[in-house]
Amino acid sequence: MKAMHRRSLLKAGLAGTAFLAALDRSLGLAQAQAAPKRGGTLSYAQLSANRRSADARNARHPYFVVDANTRLQWNCLTWVNEKLDVEMELATKIEPTDDRLVVWDVALREGVRFHDGREMTSADVASSFEYHRRNAPFARQIQRIETVGKYVARFTLETGNAEFAYILAEYNSVIMPAGSLETIGMDGIGTGPFKIVATDANRSMIMERFDGYWREGAPYLDRVEIHNREGQQESALNGLRAGQFDAVLTIDPRAVQQLQSDPAYDIETARGGYSFVIQLPKHPGSPFLDKRVRQALACAIDREAIVRVAYGGKHGWIGNDSHLMVTDAAFVPRPGGRDVAKAKRLLAEAGFPNGITLPTLYFSPQLPEVPRYFQVLQQSVKDAGITVPIEERPNDGYIQFRTGDNDLSKGNFHKFAMTAVGSRNPGISLFRMRGANVESGHWRGPEHDRYMALYETAMVTRDAGRRKAIYAEMQAILHEEVPAILPAGGDTFLVKRKSVRNMPYHPQIWSIRFDHVWKA
Amino acid sequence: MIVAVARRIALSLLTLVLLAIFVFVATEIMPGDALDVTLSADELAMIPPERLAQMKRELGLDRPAAERLVAFLAGTVQLDFGLTIISRTPAADIIAYPLRNSVLLAGAVLAAAIPLALALGVAAAYRYRRALDNAVSAGAIIGYSVPEFVIATVLVILFAVLWPLFPATITAATRDPAHVLLAAAPLPVATVLIGSIAYLARILRVGMIEALASDFVERLRLTGVPEWRVLLLHALPAGVIPSLTAMALYAASLVSGIVVVELVFAYPGLGQELVRAVTRREVHVIQAIALSSAVVVVGLNLVADLAILLLDPRTRR
Numbered sequence: 001m002k003a004m005h006r007r008s009l010l011k012a013g014l015a016g017t018a019f020l021a022a023l024d025r026s027l028g029l030a031q032a033q034a035a036p037k038r039g040g041t042l043s044y045a046q047l048s049a050n051r052r053s054a055d056a057r058n059a060r061h062p063y064f065v066v067d068a069n070t071r072l073q074w075n076c077l078t079w080v081n082e083k084l085d086v087e088m089e090l091a092t093k094i095e096p097t098d099d100r101l102v103v104w105d106v107a108l109r110e111g112v113r114f115h116d117g118r119e120m121t122s123a124d125v126a127s128s129f130e131y132h133r134r135n136a137p138f139a140r141q142i143q144r145i146e147t148v149g150k151y152v153a154r155f156t157l158e159t160g161n162a163e164f165a166y167i168l169a170e171y172n173s174v175i176m177p178a179g180s181l182e183t184i185g186m187d188g189i190g191t192g193p194f195k196i197v198a199t200d201a202n203r204s205m206i207m208e209r210f211d212g213y214w215r216e217g218a219p220y221l222d223r224v225e226i227h228n229r230e231g232q233q234e235s236a237l238n239g240l241r242a243g244q245f246d247a248v249l250t251i252d253p254r255a256v257q258q259l260q261s262d263p264a265y266d267i268e269t270a271r272g273g274y275s276f277v278i279q280l281p282k283h284p285g286s287p288f289l290d291k292r293v294r295q296a297l298a299c300a301i302d303r304e305a306i307v308r309v310a311y312g313g314k315h316g317w318i319g320n321d322s323h324l325m326v327t328d329a330a331f332v333p334r335p336g337g338r339d340v341a342k343a344k345r346l347l348a349e350a351g352f353p354n355g356i357t358l359p360t361l362y363f364s365p366q367l368p369e370v371p372r373y374f375q376v377l378q379q380s381v382k383d384a385g386i387t388v389p390i391e392e393r394p395n396d397g398y399i400q401f402r403t404g405d406n407d408l409s410k411g412n413f414h415k416f417a418m419t420a421v422g423s424r425n426p427g428i429s430l431f432r433m434r435g436a437n438v439e440s441g442h443w444r445g446p447e448h449d450r451y452m453a454l455y456e457t458a459m460v461t462r463d464a465g466r467r468k469a470i471y472a473e474m475q476a477i478l479h480e481e482v483p484a485i486l487p488a489g490g491d492t493f494l495v496k497r498k499s500v501r502n503m504p505y506h507p508q509i510w511s512i513r514f515d516h517v518w519k520a
Numbered sequence: 521m522i523v524a525v526a527r528r529i530a531l532s533l534l535t536l537v538l539l540a541i542f543v544f545v546a547t548e549i550m551p552g553d554a555l556d557v558t559l560s561a562d563e564l565a566m567i568p569p570e571r572l573a574q575m576k577r578e579l580g581l582d583r584p585a586a587e588r589l590v591a592f593l594a595g596t597v598q599l600d601f602g603l604t605i606i607s608r609t610p611a612a613d614i615i616a617y618p619l620r621n622s623v624l625l626a627g628a629v630l631a632a633a634i635p636l637a638l639a640l641g642v643a644a645a646y647r648y649r650r651a652l653d654n655a656v657s658a659g660a661i662i663g664y665s666v667p668e669f670v671i672a673t674v675l676v677i678l679f680a681v682l683w684p685l686f687p688a689t690i691t692a693a694t695r696d697p698a699h700v701l702l703a704a705a706p707l708p709v710a711t712v713l714i715g716s717i718a719y720l721a722r723i724l725r726v727g728m729i730e731a732l733a734s735d736f737v738e739r740l741r742l743t744g745v746p747e748w749r750v751l752l753l754h755a756l757p758a759g760v761i762p763s764l765t766a767m768a769l770y771a772a773s774l775v776s777g778i779v780v781v782e783l784v785f786a787y788p789g790l791g792q793e794l795v796r797a798v799t800r801r802e803v804h805v806i807q808a809i810a811l812s813s814a815v816v817v818v819g820l821n822l823v824a825d826l827a828i829l830l831l832d833p834r835t836r837r
Binding site: 043045055057058064137140198200201202203204225227229231232234235236238239241242243244245436 | 567568571604607609613614673676680681684687688689691693694695783784785786788796799
């Protein structure tokens, strides 16, 4: 028998691995390209919180349904895709009628039916937005909504908003059959691909295919069962492992690391799902009044280390100290990267040649990786002579603790603290750094005023390219001024069985669509 | 006897009034309110402070505490716990089915735990300091010491994942009939049952050891009464009396306190509803749950007291 040399053994091993990889790829490709199959039930658990507690009376109302599920039974006028670009949904065209971008005409898709068989018209849109503008924070900018024709609705805004189309895609902005302000939405009737069959408040929702759905050929599934496992990831994953669930939405990065090697499941990733803002209070006596201290902190943080340790290197991304997500086309990376020498120099110029001890940085475990995230941050800034005591606070009551008020005499000034930030369009994201919002640490001064002036210009700039240039200028101000720090963010994930096909995740979980999900 | 019964009932009512005031004060000092926690950070960032203050006024969140205490006590007397702050639904409606479900789970556990614990406790006491007693005592310590979430996890891995006999997580609805819920709940029942048997067997064993060592048992044996009569008809009632209050309180704690098990298995009971209400600062729901739990505890304690009065004439003085 011929002896086997180490080199030939290695060659054989490599060839075998390559063959298996090719086979796996071709099988995966075949799986992805297989023709969609109709029918079947998708049963999934979702982990995100619905803070508006539903009960038997309102469990079908869109404001009380967990946002991840709203696009099953409703549609909005527009939809934000996975790249955060806006697309038409129930609208076919959205156009401003004036140069100030205050009045917008929305042309509606014709022939769209509600689950009760009625045709959707502009009266339904007007009625829905009468409710939204009173109850949804993002829709409060709408001053008036009127019908212009059967299929055209006119929106009048408080001030111009070039990105108004994004507001129409928010999870609260669904179109419901017209009704009074007291009763609209209570029946759960929408235009979406599935209609509600049964609900158990805060717990589950059973839905069946709507045959009159306006998107041709959709949906593929006959039935969807949603089980709420808010804050109960282990219970949800036990259900997945035991075969009770086909998928679990919004699992955390640690669970991803455990599950991704299991051949029974697929992990779907939505890049740029969320980030964390660290607000830097600028009240009298705060070290953050000095811009150089803020800049030094921004330079000293090892953002790559945070991504590496808190997100395993591949499930996170480096932030740019604005509220924009990395996937946003307007996102401009922070120039320079980590620069410990510069941080030390800035501190010395600010009167701290031997380093500085900052106030306690508070965080709450809003997501599982948060403690690790802030431990890495704490360690990394030590290189620049910055000492940051960190303290974990309970989620319970954290909002009040973090925001406090704006009056030092009351002894409850807002804190040097973090909070999670969701993924939104540039207009909303950059507006969050306004001085009036606590997340900016109540930033003031000429650069703030210039920032807000640019924002106002962007909001009345029709041309998207020109707006993007203004957004870049705004981010440059943030990079220089550092009113707040957003060091790094994470992706969002769902886990599903291999038999579930075409179920990509979305950085805005309320925009996930189930129209073309199918089961093999 | 009548005076003793009246005294216990009056004490129970006083306890409930004090508990009601305590519950109100405890919910008052919680940070934040229902509106604050309803809004996400993203939404909060878009709302001007003056609009937030107006929303709080509209929901009555700025009313003085004293005014709310009076309304709370007046409502409690009529079993009206008020409306939820955000969705304006009676709190009593929200907790009715979860309360039924928790009573159901506790009932199933007790129905199995009491006879098993009795058998083990009696057997261990009868074979005091012998192999059987040592085995029961050691098993009880282990069963009582292992946290419920560990037992739950092991049971899920064994009987839901590796050998899929039972559901790992309960998908039955809150208002499903009792038999549907119970059929879905063998693993939660088993999880609580292990700890319950361990706890009850331990306290029953102690009571039985004392009873079997007492003079009247010795006298019965000397007079030639058969051993099984001594054990079951004479020692057992005497051995159970000291354990009655502890057993009643344990049963009450099962109704109001199986939070961990409810969360692990997503069982639609009172514990899960309480966690949700606390998270959302729905103070009326928290108050309703706390008070109904208190009523169960005080009520079962009263039942145990009355049973002791019936069984033990010495306590009637």
